[in-house]
Amino acid sequence: NSVFAKVTQGPPDAILGITEAFKTDSFAEKINLGVGAYRDDAGKPYVLPSVKEAELRLVQQMLDKEYAGITGVPAFTKLAATLAYSPESKAITEDRLMITQSISGTGALRIGGEFLARWYPHGKTIYVPSPTWANHGAVFRDSGLEVKSYRYYDQKTISLDIDGLLDDLSSIPKKSMVLLHACAHNPTGVDPTPDQWKMIAEVMKKNELFPFFDMAYQGFASGDADKDAFALRYFVEQDFELVLAQSFAKNMGLYGERVGAFSLVTASPEEKKRVDSQIKIVVRPLYSNPPVHGARIASEIMGDEKLNAQWLGEVKGMADRIIAMRSLLRENLEKLGSSRSWTHITSQIGMFCYSGLTPEQVDDLRFKHSVYLTRDGRISMAGVTTKNVTRLAESIYAVTE
Numbered sequence: 001n002s003v004f005a006k007v008t009q010g011p012p013d014a015i016l017g018i019t020e021a022f023k024t025d026s027f028a029e030k031i032n033l034g035v036g037a038y039r040d041d042a043g044k045p046y047v048l049p050s051v052k053e054a055e056l057r058l059v060q061q062m063l064d065k066e067y068a069g070i071t072g073v074p075a076f077t078k079l080a081a082t083l084a085y086s087p088e089s090k091a092i093t094e095d096r097l098m099i100t101q102s103i104s105g106t107g108a109l110r111i112g113g114e115f116l117a118r119w120y121p122h123g124k125t126i127y128v129p130s131p132t133w134a135n136h137g138a139v140f141r142d143s144g145l146e147v148k149s150y151r152y153y154d155q156k157t158i159s160l161d162i163d164g165l166l167d168d169l170s171s172i173p174k175k176s177m178v179l180l181h182a183c184a185h186n187p188t189g190v191d192p193t194p195d196q197w198k199m200i201a202e203v204m205k206k207n208e209l210f211p212f213f214d215m216a217y218q219g220f221a222s223g224d225a226d227k228d229a230f231a232l233r234y235f236v237e238q239d240f241e242l243v244l245a246q247s248f249a250k251n252m253g254l255y256g257e258r259v260g261a262f263s264l265v266t267a268s269p270e271e272k273k274r275v276d277s278q279i280k281i282v283v284r285p286l287y288s289n290p291p292v293h294g295a296r297i298a299s300e301i302m303g304d305e306k307l308n309a310q311w312l313g314e315v316k317g318m319a320d321r322i323i324a325m326r327s328l329l330r331e332n333l334e335k336l337g338s339s340r341s342w343t344h345i346t347s348q349i350g351m352f353c354y355s356g357l358t359p360e361q362v363d364d365l366r367f368k369h370s371v372y373l374t375r376d377g378r379i380s381m382a383g384v385t386t387k388n389v390t391r392l393a394e395s396i397y398a399v400t401e
């Protein structure tokens with residue numbers, strides 16, 4: 001008998017499975033709405049011109065390939081912190097912000113999970129929204145936390161269940177940890193308004209809950225990086241101690257470079273030092289230190305006023321294309337005379353549209369129309385283009401009428 005004879009077959013990843021199926025479809029006009037990566041209007045991956053420029057500059061500098069420190073490239077983490085919190089944030093000006101580079105957003109979540117499992121003094125349960133990004137549960141469970149959920153999305157109204165959300169956050173055990181999507185909630189595309197964020201902060205203050213922000217789409221939601229950071233910055237203003245996972249995968253298009261950061265707003269510079277020492281103890285046995293290339297690209301961009309402005313313009317360009325596709329898709333469905341309301345397509349925000357399509361309708365789309373998406377009805381708007389939007393609307397119309 002072989003050593004691994006007892007290894008059981010695990011289930012395939014739901015999202016990557018869609019891409020596999022898409023690849024084997026020979027229909028020329030097939031549409032892939034499964035991937036969580038931006039595509040241009042020709043359906044192609046997009047390397048931002050600001051990233052290309054930064055890479056050229058890096059090549060010319062002929063930098064060495066020495067190891068970064070355990071917490072990464074300092075120029076990068078400093079700029080990542082100001083992008084998220086703003087340079088005027090009191091967490092930064094009062095030297096209370098601990099930050100480490102991470103293996104993109106997933107790695108940041110994992111560092112946070114590992115650190116909180118060891119050092120959060122009030123229990124090991126983290127509450128995540130229902131639904132949430134498919135990987136949150138696994139990341140936190142593998143970190144040693146228990147994962148429970150709070151109400152977030154109302155299937156009937158295809159929008160935020162603010163009453164259910166506030167209700168749950170007031171009734172879960174005091175001092176629990178709570179994961180919040182800072183903007184562009186994945187998979188629903190439904191975000192709280194600024195006023196609703198204020199209500200959430202109030203309830204969380206009252207119940208002494210601990211916020212864990214996941215910001216994987218800063219700038220990608222509204223096209224404005226400051227606007228998208230509203231919730232995070234508001235919570236800091238309200239004197240929460242909190243943690244943040246940041247990703248540069250989507251907003252800089254640095255997916256495979258794995259650029260991210262994990263940060264923690266502490267109570268004092270002295271506490272920050274102690275936390276920093278423990279974060280290093282979490283990271284060292286995981287991967288010793290993070291890769292440098294992507295972090296150098298990001299800091300080259302954010303550290304140069306002109307290139308930074310260009311980048312922010314390009315982020316807005318991506319957000320605007322997605323917003324335009326939302327309008328076109330809705331318009332086309334309405335033109336076809338669909339008897340349903342499709343207003344949620346344009347009221348939702350970020351890369352994804354939670355369409356309200358049933359698993360059976362999703363199967364029909366796939367097998368009758370060569371349109372691929374996850375069975376929860378999540379449409380990656382990045383896969384929609386001016387060329388395929390008409391056929392997409394016709395296909396959705398056909399399976400819903």
Ligand code: PLP
Nearest residue numbers: 036104105106133186216247249
């Ligand atoms: N968090 C959310 C909500 C996401 O949607 C994603 C990516 O899809 C991530 C975190 C992490 O992505 P990455 O590890 O590529 O930065």
